Each structure stands twice: as C-alpha cells, then as structure tokens.
Amino acid sequence: MTQPKLPPEIQQWFDARGWRVRRHQLDMLSKAREGRHALLVADTGAGKTLAGFLPTLCDFALSSSEPHPEGLHTLYVSPLKALAHDVKRNLLTPIEEIGLPITVETRSGDTSSDRKKRQREKPPNVLLTTPESLSLLLSYPESLDLFASLKRVVIDEVHAFATGKRGDLLALALSRLERLAPDIQRVALSATLASPLSFQEWLAPQPVDGTGEIHAADLVLGEPGAEPDVEILLPIEERVPWGGHAGRWAVGQLYEAIKANRTTLVFTNTRFLAEFIFQCLWEENEDHLPIGVHHGSLSKEARRKVEDAMAAGELRALVCTASLDLGVDWGDIDLVVQMGAPKGSSRLLQRIGRAGHRLDTRSRAVLVPGNRFEFLEAMAAKDAVDEGQRDGEDFRAGGLDVLAQHVMACACAAPFHEDDLLAEIRSSVAYVWLDKEVFQRVLGFVENGGYALRAYDKFKRIVRSKDGVWRLAHPNQAQRHRMNAGIIVDSEMLTVRFKNGRKLGKVEERFAAQLSAGDTFFFSGMSLEVESVKDMDVIVRAAKKSAAIPSYGGLRLPLTTHLATRVQEMLNDRAGWGRFPDDVREWLEVQDYRSQLPAPGELLVESFLHGGKHYTVYYTFEGWNANQSLGMLITRRMDDRGLMPGGFVANDYCLAVWGLKPVEDPKPLLSPDILTHEFTDWVTESHLLRRAFREVAVISGLIERQHPGKRKTGKQVTFSTDLIYDVLKKYEPDHILLEAAWADARARMTDVGRLANLLERSQHELVHVELERVSPLAVPVMTMIGREAVPQGAVDDELLIEAETLVGEAMRIGPEDMPAEEAG
Template sequence: MSGKALPKPLSDWFAARGWTVRRHQMEMLQAAGAGRHALLTAPTGAGKTLAGFLPTLADLIEQPDFDGLHTLYISPLKALAVDVQRNLLTPIDEMELPIKVETRSGDTPANRKARQRVKPPQILLTTPESLNLLLSQEDSFTLFAKLKHVIIDEVHAFASGKRGDLLSLSLARLQQIAPDMRRAALSATVADPDDFRAWLAPYGDIDTVTHVLGEEGAPADIAIMIPETPDGDKIRVPWAGHAGVYAIPQVMEQIKANRMTLVFTNTRFLAEFIFQKLWEINEDTLPIGVHHGSLSKEARRKVENAMATGKMRALVCTASLDLGVDWGDIDCVIQMGAPKGSSRLLQRIGRANHRLDVSSKALLVPGNRFEYLEAQAALDAVNEGKRDGEPFRPGGLDVLAQHVMTCACAAPFQEDDLLDELQSSLPYSALDKDTFDRVLGFTRDGGYALKAYDKFKRLRRDGKGVWHLVHPRFATQHRLNAGIIVDAAMMNVRFKNGRNLGKVEESFAAILSPGDTFFFAGMSLELVKLDASDVIVRATKKAAMIPSYMGLRLPLTTHLSDRVRGFLTDRAGWARFPDDVREWLEMQDHRSRLPEPGELLVETFPHKGLHYMTAYSFEGWNAHQSLGMLLTRRMETRGLKPIGFVANDYALACWSMEPVTDPVPLFSADILEEEFFDWIEGSYLLKRAFREVAVISGLVDRQHPGKRKTGKQVTFSTDLIFDVLRKYEPDHLLMQAAWADARARMTDVARLGDLLDRAAGSMVHVELDRVSPLSVPVLVMIGREHVAQGATDDALLIEAEGLIEEAMRGD
C-alpha cells in the first residue's frame, strides 16, 4: 500500500455520501503506508475510528485474497467493540467488500472462539484481557503471524493503569510474532501526547510514532447552571452538598427543551438518586432511564437500544458511558456535581452531537461553592485546550507474573529472550535481571515460603535453560483465571447476634481497625472485627469518628486543584463569579486569609465547646480520608482527645476536646512512616491489596472448570497465604506488590506525601475566635454524617444557618 491515495472503492464511497476525507484521516493512511506507528488525538465527531481503520480497509481492498488475521482493534469496553463492529460493517457492506469483522470477549460463545483461532476473520475486535488469553494459546504464533495492524481505541482510559500494563506486554509479544506490525492509538483527551507515544512505541522510542493531530471542531458551548426560583430569580449557590439536587427543576426543563439529554453523575448512588428526583417531578411522564455499572447487562442493553433508536428523552448515567456508545441525537450533556477533571468533562461533552461543525452543548451543575470554583476551573481548562490525566508509573509485578505465565502456556521460552521482549514494553523498560528472576521464581513455585506446596509448582527449567510448563492443567487453570479486573467484593455489616444491617464495599471496610467507630444505617457503630466476608459491629454511643460509608469517589485531578487554588487569590477575577460566591471569598479574606498557591492554610477555632482544625490542602477526598485517619491517631497519642473528622475534595476538618495550639508536628512527614505503617498493618487494607495481586498474579484461582469460587472462598485462601508470607517471607514479590498498591492506589499516598513535604515549609496557621467562611462547606457535612435515616432536615438546616451566620458576620 502506497499510503498516498485512497483506493477507488473508498474514494467512491466517500463521494457517494457527500463526504471529504479529513486531513488527519489521510495522515493516518500515510503514516501506515510509511510503516510508522501513529497516535491520533482528535475531538469526538472527527471520525477517529474510521481514520484508524482506513489503512486496514485500503490494504484489504488492494489484497482481496488476504487470508488470516490482518487487524486487531482493542477497546477498553466490550460494548464499545460491539458498537464499532456495527459502524464498521456499514461501509464494508456498502462497498461490497469481502471483509469479515468479528468480536471476541468474555461474552463470545465457546464454539465461535474455537473457530476464530482456526479460521480468523480479517478484523477482530477485542479487549486487552481477551487478547492476552489468545496469546496464551499454543497456536498464537500461527494466529498472529500475518498481523499487520493493531488499533487501540480510547487509549487514555487505561494506558496508565494495570490494564495498560497488560496490553503493553501483549503488544510486545505481538511485535515479536509479527515484526512488521503497526500500532495505532486513538483518543480525544490526552494530556501529554509524548507520554502516550512512548507507551505505544516499542522500547519507548517515540521517534517511531507519528503524532497525528485532528482538526479542531466547533468550540463546546458550556455553561454553569446557577440556581433559580420557578420565577427565574437567582438564588444562592449552596454551601454544601455535591449532587446539585437544588437544580432538579431546571434539569427537567432542559430535558423537555432538548431531543435527547445525557445527565452524568460521579457515582452509582447519585445516578439512582438523581433519577428518582427527576422521576418525582416528571409530570409529562417523559421516557427517562438510568445506566450504571451495577445494573445487569440486560438492563444496560435495553436503555442503550432505546437511546440508539431515539425512544429515550434522557438517560442518567455514570462513567459507564464516558467511553460508551455514540448516539448522534444527543444534543445536551448535563454534569451533576463537579466534573473532577477537564479531560473527563471533555470526554462527557463529546457524547453530544458527534459533528465537528456543531458545538456540543453542556451544562455544569455545581453542588456547592467550592464546586462552583471547580466547575469554572474545568470550563476554563476546556476552553484553553488544557487536559489532565493519570500519571504513568512502573508496571505492576502481579501483572508481569500473569503475563509470564501466559507466555509459558503458549510455548517454552529462554529467559534472556523473554526479558528483552518484556523490556520493550514501556511500563517494564526498567525491569532489572534480579526482579525478573524473582518473578520467574514466583511463577515457578510460589517463592521460598510456598514452594513446598505442589499446587504452586507450575514451571521447570531444563538443562539448556529453557522454561516449560510442568503440566498442561496449569495452562487450563491460567486461561480460566487470567484477567486484570478483580470484582469489588461486598461485605456484610452485622451484629454479633447475626442481624444484618446491609453491605459496604470491601475497600471501605479495609480502612477500619477494631475499635474504630463509623456511621452506617442511621447508627454509630464500633468495629469488633473483620472476618472473611463480614464486618462485625456493635452499636455505640460514642460519636462516629470516621465519616459514613460514601461509596467510591472520583479523585479531583491535580490540574483542577491547582486552578481552584489560583482562583482564591486572583481577586481581580472574582468579578465574574456570582455575588454570593464573591462575598464568601471576600469575607474569608477579611476574617482570616486565603491560601496562596503552594501554601497550606490551617485554621483553628472553637465552636460549641469543641476545638476545630481545618486544613485547606486541595488534594482530593481520597487523600483527605487517609490523612484524617492518620491525624486523628496522632492527635490521640498526643492527648488532644479527637472526636472525629470530615473531608471534601478541598479541605479536611478535625475536632477534638483539646485545642491544637501548634499544627506543624501533626503534619510532619514521618506520619507516613509511623502512623501510616501502623494503620496499614492494623487495618484490613493490606490484606485486601494482597487479595487483588494474588488473584491477578495467578497465585489464587477465581474459578475451576465448571464452578467459580465465591468471594468468601477467595478471601479465605488469600488471607491464609498472606499470614504465611507475612510471617516467613515478608519481602515476597506479592507482599511488595500489595504494599505498592496499598500505598499508591488505595490511599492516594503520593498526593499525601507531596502535601506533607509542602507543609514543612509552607504551613500558615491562623487562630480564629470562631468559624471561618471557607470552613463552612466542610463543617456543614458533619451534621449530615450523624443524622439517622428518616429524620427531617430541620436540625441540619438550623445548624447550617447558624454556622453561616457565625462565619459571615463582619465583626
């Protein structure tokens, strides 16, 4: 293929539709013709998917007799692969091309999977996990021998995580099998293209990857919804909350005014909650649905089909549709609560219209005053073309162990050859021989403390240094259990007498230690113990020190956090804010101070006989939750008698019986070595992290032929192994991986470390005689954590109004 011109069937097809081939689509064709890898970054509606497939279609038009697998399309979502298949078949059918396109995922019938390996289609659409399973087959070398092209869609969504580690390793293996294979990645939202070029390139050589920049589309039409009365009069931006419930009547008016509206929320709970609130005032009984990851596949498909056929007026959804099915009839996207990142906002806005020449319409509904600033920050970032994203980090050792077993299942290997192959993958480019030997040792027999057990003896090395599977049954077990996504386990909250209070995600239970008090089901509860699947509690009259179970939260990106901090001291810019937001900042400036960029402001003040400390660290709810746990432990040891803490994305507030006169020692960096280590060791957190890495690495099986282990059985198995390793081999490879996960992923410890390092030289302590305006949004949450289910909001409203009046008095 020359790569300079479209074959006639393709050019005729474009002409018949009245379309012109876009510049970036031709550049993708030319890059492929030159044998180069390519990263395409282009806005939604720019025809990215077609651009990715043009080299494939052109190749197969010129080689109509091509027999074998020509192109792999990798999607982070099974639903996206199905949608792409539908859209790709249209041009193929209209051009009457003899090209077969099929999907392969966990939902594909077994007989079709078997046939695909013997007689594959020219184009196969799949996921990272299914690809890695294909590479574990003995016939993978034959299956992929003729592979010409790999297309990775929505690459930003998973490249920097463990699924990206697995895919990067799979690409390295594919490149060994088919050395001339070209890689292409597609995305609408990439913060630093060079990072992704390095991830995409063999051996991280970005010079081999052409960055194709898509044509700019019409700028998005984004507005922030300001609360209004039914008569259209402006009302105040709320002090607290993060759901934007006050705007439900306005949201319903938007639904009525548009053909089709997507209403995004940040959690599954909020999706259900907002849906119910909209339904309560849906007097016209408009067809409105809800879509999130906890719903059954059948329920999701039903609303997706209704949207695709224009039978739905609105869909309330979560990140389950961030990358999802593209529906051209959507003409408005509403974000309830702050978007938490400019790239995420852009991705969600991109679900509307799908035309470059028409502005996508979006409305942001901030839940409180800090969220108003965050919404404005996200809007500014989108308008300036600024993106944010997850940072890249070294690849997970548990993922590496799984992939080594994948390679062993496919064929015997020489370790030097495999090490070189692995190092061609960017996440493992710094993999040294010693670490690789430890991974091989673990894959061989489980390591020093476990090699006495036959069930872990999976590999052997012969006299020529070649590694082999000990028995074919280990390949069968590996294929049944391989994968990166570990289902979030739920745990029962119950009393010792067996009475069940409900379920919480294990990630919440993991942060608890015996004696901790938390709020759940309208009661203050004290943790007695955790067992395999139960959180055993007793009712207590002690105040709940830990905020109530809130489910998973999207993290606030550092990029948006920095922008919000910048707003606080940009006094000239306050003029564009609503009056009440501007007055709030002005009163804070008058009564206390506003934190300068890079500065940690800590305020202390009395309130109703207790002593409060509020730190404005802007590091996100997840990091603040961890810091709150650590600070209250340190306060306890120093005799300050802490009672509890509460956090939002912007601030953390602790309250105690004794005043904090000097906060500097509380925030010293050694808290991550002393209290953090003790907390991790004493909580369930490390065991939970170990369970995930044990499953991913293949140490513990999730299922056997014909049956699947329950979450309780898996937890029991991993807990036993964890106890053995902690006692006899604490430096085991998986213990190392579990600590890395517990520190980096589950507690945002990297952001905590940055915060504490900054605190040493930038803390400003302001002692006040009463509540400050800036502290009200976080303090208002305290009451919400302790009101029993079914109680009225009157007490909360009175308390909030009292706080606001106290904070905003000018004297």
C-alpha cells in the first residue's frame, strides 16, 4: 500500500511534538481515501483514536484545495460516556494547535435537552456519542437531513459491545445511516480482539440480494508495542487466602504502592468493591493522599470531577470499575492494579493498557488475587498476556426486542414501507438471517402488542395504511418512545442527594428499601446518614461513621473458557508448580496425594462427609453462571431421586452440593437430557424467565418506565411485566417477546452453551473420587456456605477464620490417606 502524505500543517504538528506518524495511522488514511471500511487492531497507546480521526482532520486542512465540509461530518461512537468526554478533551488539542475549523461536541444521557435540540438544528462537525443516544437521534424527523452530510463513523473499543444487545442497536443504526448517507465509511478500533474476522463482518454492510455472501471490512494491524510488565502480589510473610474475593488482605501493600508511584489506577470488578476498597484505602491513608472513586452509579458531576482531576494529575490514585476500562487517555498513570481475578486475558490487557498509554512504554500492572483459585487464574491471565493470547465473546443472532425498539425509532422519524425497512435491516450481519415472516411478527407486535394484547389501546403504537406504509398511531408516541428507549435495563434506582439538592449518585431500590432515618452507609467516598427516603430520593447528610455499602445486582463477569482451560492445564503441569508460592504448591501437592486434580477435558467429582451432611463437589471450570444453573438442576434431580438435597454454593471453578443422603453415582445427575426436561421446567417456573421477560418488555417498548413528570418504580414495572407474562404464557405462548425472553434466559443468564458441553463431557470423562473428608481443592468453595448472599468483600475476615477450620481437616494427612502397605 502506497503511504499517503499528510497535509503540511498536520505533518508539522506531528514534527513539533516529536512524534512519528505510525504506519497504521497512514494505512487508515489510505483506507479512508479509497472509501474502504476498516477495522484497526492495535495495542493500547498506539494512537488508535488519532488514527480513526486522522482522515477527518485532513478533510478540514486549511491547505486543502477542496472546500471545507459543512454540517455533521464524523460520528464517533463509544461504549462509555466517560470515553467520549475524554476523547473530546484530547481531540480538541490537535484541532486547536493546528488551527482547524472543526467543531466537536458530545451527546449522551448527560447532555442537556437544550443542547440536544440545538445539535439537531445546527450540528457540530464531529459528534461524540453512544449507541443509545445515536438511536434516539435517528428517531427525529430532522435526522433525514442531519445525517445526509455524514462521511465517517468511528466506533471505538468495538469489542466492548458489538457482541451484545448494544451492538445490535448500533448495527441497526449503521444500516439506517447507510441509507441516509450511502457513501459513509465505517471504521472500528480495538486493542483486544481474539477473532478479528467476525468483527470485520459485523462492521461491513451486507448485500441483501440473496447471494448468501458475507462481506468483511478491511483489517489494519497496528505496530507492535512494548511488552507489559505484570506481577502478582503475594502476602508478606503470610499465606495466600483460602477464601474471599475482595483482596482486602493487600490494602496495606496497595497503599505503599500508591505512595511509591505518581498515579495508580485500581480496578475492581463491581461497584460494591470499588466503594469497599476505597473505604479500606481511606482508613489506611495516614498521609492524606488525594484518592478518588469512580463507577457508573455516581452522579455525572462526581464522575466528571474525578475524571478532570485525573487528567490534570491531581490524584495519586483512583479506584474504579469497568466504567474506566476503555480507552481513557491519562498518559501519566504509572501503575494499574487489578483487585481480584480479571476473568479474561483481553479484559486484563485492556486494563493494563491504561498505564503508560504509550506504544513504546511498558505498562506496569499488579494483580491481587482474592484466594488460591484466583491466584491460579491470575497466573493464567499473566501467561496469556505474556504470550499475546486474547479471548472474547462470540457473536449471536440479533435480538428481537432490540429490533422492535429500532422499528419504533424508524416510525418516529418518518413513515416507512415494510419491504424497504426489511432490506435495510438485513444489510446488517446481526440481522441478515431475518426473514419476512419473523419481521411481520415484529411489526405486528409494535403495531398492537400481539394477538393477546391487541384489544388494549395503550399497546397500539403504529398503523398501516392501505398503501402499505407504516406510521405512528398518534404523534405522542414519538415522545413516549424517546423517554423510554434504551438497552441497559438496570434495577430501579433511587437518587442519593443532600437536602440542598446536590446529587451524589444512585443506589438500587432494593437497597434503599432497607434504609430508615438514622441509618448510615458509605457511598461516593463518604459516610452518610439517612434523613429520609421520599419517592425516588434518598435524602442524606454527612456522618462520622458508616456501616453498609450499597451492592448492585447484575450478572457477574464470566470466567472465559480460554482462562479456564489454562487453569486446568496449570493444575496438571506438576513441573510448573515450582513457580508457585510454597503454600499454593503444598495445597496442590496434598490434593494430588489425597484425591486427584481435574485434567483438561475431564470432570472431577468428589464426595465426602462433613458436619453430618453428604457433600458432592463438581470441578467444572465453567464459570459462576453455568455453575449456578447446574446447582439448580442437580438439586431438583436429587430431590426427585430421594437424595434429600440441602442446598449448593458455586464459584467460577466448582459447585458444591449437599444433602442428607450420599450421591453414590453422579453420572445420572448429569445426563444431557437434564437440559430438555428439568432445565425447561426449571426456567419456566423460576424467576429467570420472568426476569428475562421484564428486560425484553422494557427494551422492546411494551412496558414504559418513564411518563411525563413521573417514573414507575421497580415494583410497578415488575407487577406490570409479571401480569403480561402470565397473560401471554396462557393465551399466546408463541408471542415474540416470550421467544426473545427464552433466548436471553438460555444464552445469557445460564451460559447454557457451556453447560451443554459440560454435560456431554461428563458422560465420557467423569472421574468420581470418594473421600473420608473435605479435600484441599474444595476448601475455597466450602468457605462460601452460608455467605453466598453477602456482598463480596464484606465478610472476607470471617471467611478466612472459617477457612482455617476446614484447612486443618483438608490438609491433614493421616493413615487413612495412605495405601494399605504404607499405613501398616
């Protein structure tokens, strides 16, 4: 590829900064000039964002002989509001220093309604937004003219959302943009893709001529960067903990690391842990170092304050969640700390890349395992990073609930003919499978809710005229759609604020329901006392002490199959145990002596008596979601067989089930038909399908949470969706939303694919070991019994105390463990 030349003023800007224009940046400029769609995969710090915007900067160069573009020219889509805010700050630097006539603005849920209205009438040249805000913008009639001038769409951190429902929404938005501006170039950026080809196909528009050929965007690979420097933190003169997940044991060492570095970014896997670790650090902070906290439930003002403070170099440390996983460019971060297991090598690479954030600078990271299994997982993740191995989620067919929301957005913008819209939708690889019959079912649902609900006027949203054109049933439907559209369906939240109106953020309704006047809790880095709970607000004042920390619902980060396999390989690589701490090596050696170690592709099952109950531990390595589902299914089957189950606990690595009678042969409990019989019955009867239905009902627009001047509470939404669920289940069991809910319940909530593979494997590779007492490998999951409903981190100390009792039993080697000739 012949490398293009930059306009002289842009080249001079690079030269003045002492920067070399990277090969991949020029390659992206070439792709733009050729009108090619392109996916750039490059290491963190390689200048990906600048590579995505470089063609735009060149289009506005003062030295260009072409007239400067007018109107909206480039659309930048990111998964996080914080990322768009950060990109705006960094993009303005070259624009201002080069003197380019480019206007840049952001648009998200945090943008005021006045600014949003002005942006529709007088758009900036570059608009930074999220998938949800883009979809809403496309629902306005002005969008037909607004996007006519669009030349480029840049999708940053595409791996973070393309495989989920937000990716479905963005794919549909890209199809619409393609119709409004047929010559636009699609660009996607990422540092961590295990399978670039599937993302190249997702990015490219697809033909709808029935050829079956799948098109793919061009792939551009970035220059390799410096290898990251990753270490695993171990307790000083202590043992790696048996139980717990928070890594609280490491707070003292973490604080010393913060003192030894200019700026440290501390990642946690949940919002609860972010607040918990921040509180622990603050108690340790005798030097009064400026330390902040950042997560998605904090108010916009609180998030902006710490983001700006980090950008200005005013903080020594920031404790955060995935809210800052992606692309935030703070070049002076010296160290990244991951509290707890990273759950995937790509996620770890992404977080590590926040340190240094320069291609030729080694990123430094420290992993803090919460327990012994997490130590092995941290080692596996470190090895994967060292070898450049990445993992990620697979694509699946686009969701029908997202499609229904998009159809309504299109109707809000302008009347449409169903054949035209179907062709447009099928140009996305996420919906290339969509046929006319399924699409008509979706249209019927958007029209009146479906057969069982069509008698109710409130579900009538669009109508079809005699000429076959669909339009809104009433103009006010547009406002109702824009107030309720979205993909992220969190639990209902209440605003935490002071009496003077200052907002701190949001807590879930279920947490707020437990609060009374005088109660204290720790939130937004402060100790707070409740004054009152009114409507959708928790009114607080500052307190001298605090007790609870809000926890939040939602799915746990799944352990990737790639890391799970690496951990199992590590368990069986006895020669490699020499690099483990003495206590971890001893743990595995005693397990190997007294029982067995689970080999890759093998399912180890242990049975033993403990505390008068019969325990069976299944070492699946399939992740918490799959193990939770398996626990539900096994206990049902045990009950049917009279084994009197008492309960179960699960972590990412194994499942422990107990009962009053022993499981002499676990294989029948794991037969694959459990997924066609017990699984179907269980999901239908349990909360899983109702919860999935609640989400698809909200996303599809069937249930509206927001009305002018009023918002439904979580209880009201649940009551409404449960009522409709019962009606549809009885009178229209093939309703399209029940179909969508089943797809969610199976694929997302239960990791049923991994479960099916496990059950198939169990019929051929199951090893059952019967023991006299608890095994060393079972101790981490056994410490969870009775604690599984408590937020992670809150009871780590108690877990460690309880573990010592189990450890004495598990690690003791007596005559009963030896062969008969040795015991004699």
